[in-house]
Amino acid sequence: MTVLIVGAGPTGLTLACELARRGVACRVVDKAPELFIGSRGKGLQPRTLEVFEDLGVLDAVHAGGEPFPKFRLYQGKEVVWERAVHEMLGTPEPTASPTVPYPSPWLIPQWRTDEILRDRFVELGGQLELGTEVLGFEQDADGVLAHTNRGEIRASYLVGTDGGRSTVRKALGVGFAGETFQTERTLVGDVRADGLDGRFCHILTDAGDITKRFSLWNLPGSEHYQFVASMATEKVPELSLDGVRSLLDERTGRTDVHLHDLRWISLYQVNVRMADRFRVGRVLLAGDAAHVHSAASGQGLNTSVQDAYNLGWKLASVLGGADESLLDSYEAERMPVAAHVLGLSTLLHQRNFRSGPAPSIHQLDITYRGGPLAVDDRADPGELRAGDRAPDGLLPDGTRLFDAFRGPHATVLAFGGTRETFAVPTVSLAPCEGYDVTEGTFVLVRPDGYIGAISSSAEVIRRHPAATC
Incomplete structure (x- = not known):
């Protein structure tokens, strides 16, 4: 049983x-001959x-x-x-x-x-197959047969994690509304820049108009900066180092900032689109292929x-014998999130650095409340x-709840102690910060760190699809 992943991005x-x-055995293929070399995301x-x-x-990641x-x-x-x-x-300063x-x-x-994730995949026994392009595929009741430039893969x-121009999505015939x-x-790319002091997102302008800016971001552990500049379609410069230099001069009038060693450049057209479906049978879409x-x-x-992260444990569970309908929850949970993100990013794009109501961008408040896997029978x-x-928390022995959650398993939190046993690790604890539940309550934390069920009934917890993961 193998999962074929098309696209070797994040x-x-x-x-x-x-x-x-x-x-779970998986093959990761990408038509590019090497991993992406730019700073984009x-x-x-x-x-x-x-x-x-x-x-x-x-x-x-921290290093x-x-x-x-x-x-x-x-x-x-x-300045x-x-x-x-x-x-x-316009939000308070965040604190741990x-x-x-x-x-x-x-x-x-x-x-x-990308390199960090690749190295982790290799450490876990995986291997990338670069220079491998999926040309088409067909599926049946038992699997998918993909045709690549290097042969067939069953x-x-x-x-499909192959980006906004996804070959997989197009082959499925899924709409991208x-x-x-x-x-x-x-215009975005990576370039060296001499003449700037300090580590900032340097927003360069001629007259202080932030809407007519040329931004240069310091990149950690690198001599390159990421440059970003938006412009009218008819004013796009040549996609070259000379073109970027001309744009800098036009936007800022500065001659003391010298650009050189252009590593990567791309012209980005803003699209706000989402796939009509995230799953068609045994083929699923994720990332930019879906939104x-x-x-x-x-x-x-x-x-x-x-x-x-949402899809991984569900695919593994189904391949391990869980009902295939569990995969339907992927679309049901992630499609509303994608729609919200489209609205948020469009709002901030149109605001263009101008002040306005404070949005939440940290993604800590994303919820699957009301979804097919959310069970909460409390009165x-x-x-x-x-x-x-599921919030983190400090346990009496000095460890964290995230330490208990870490790994491919689900976790049951038993508040107030219990003699009940579960098929997944169980942590007994008193009600604590972040968990406003009463004693005698069980909280099932899914493998992806979201709460699957809250109930005083151990049997309700055991019946949850994540309770055996």
């Missing part, structure tokens, strides 16, 4: 790690850091990145202001707590995130990682509900 590699650590949100801790890669720098606005060479991310959003260990976003170039399931912002383009949107608010890579539910992210 989505596909996260899913590969999820499956591999559960002992450079921000990891707090929830993604929690996911990566569970996958065993957080130490490497390869740094806290998000402040934004610094220039008018010519003069107008410096603001942290929370100040840009027992329930939220990683409250702030983390800066790390996408190419390094798999139990196929997951939404809109394209026809009148604007965004694309503006880069504003840094949600893309993070939403894609959570797609994979008087508290603030924490089934479907919510």
Whole structure:
């Protein structure tokens, strides 16, 4: 039983790690001859850091990145202001707590995130198959037969994580409804820049107009900066180092900033689109193959990682004998999340650094309440509900709840002690911060760190699809 993953970006590699650590055989193919070399998705949100801790890669992510720098606005060479991310959003400064260990976003170039996930996959026994393009496929009741430029691959399931232009989605005939912002383009790439001081998101302007900016982000552990500039479609410069230099001069008038060593460049057209379906039989879509949107608010890579995290344990469970209907919950849970992210990123894109109501971008408040796997039979539910992210917490022995959750298994939290036994690890504890439940209550935490069930009945917990994972 094999899962074929088409696309070796953050989505596909996260899913590969999820499956591999559960002992599920998977093949990851990508038509590119090498991993992506650009910094594109450079921000990891707090929830993604929690996911990566569970996958065993957080130490490497911390070593390869740094806290998000402040934004610094220039008018010519003069610094107008410096603001942290929370100040840009108009929210309180985030602080760590027992329930939220990683409250702030983390800066790390996408190419390094890809390498870390690849290395983890290899450590778990996997291997990438680069230069392998899926040309088409067909499925039957028992599996999927994919045709590639290197031969045929038979798999139990196929997951398309091959980006916004997804070959898998197109071959399925799944619609990709939404809109394209026809009148604007965004230029992004990696380049060295001499003449800037300090580690910031340097927002360079000529007259202080933030809507006419040329941004240069310091990248951790690298001499390159990521540059970002949006413009009208008819004003797109040549996609070359000279073209980027001309745009910098036009936007800022500065001659003291010297750009050189262009590593990567891309012209980005903002699309706000979502697939009509995330599953067709034995073929599923995740990440940009299922939804694309503006880069504003840094949600893309993070939403894609959570797609994979949601899908991984379900695929493994079904391959291990669980009812195949469990896979339907993937679309039911993730499609509303994708729709919300499309709306959030579009709002912040249109705001274009102007002030407004503070949005939530940390993804800690994503919930599957009301979904097919959320069971909560309490007469008087508290603030924490089934479907919510399970908060971290400190245990009397000095360990954390996340330590208990870590791994491919589900966990039962038994509040007030119990003689009941479950097929998954059980932690007995008193009601604590983040868990406003009464004694005698059981909380089932799914393998992906979301609450599957809250009940005083052990049998209700045992009947949950995650209770044997």
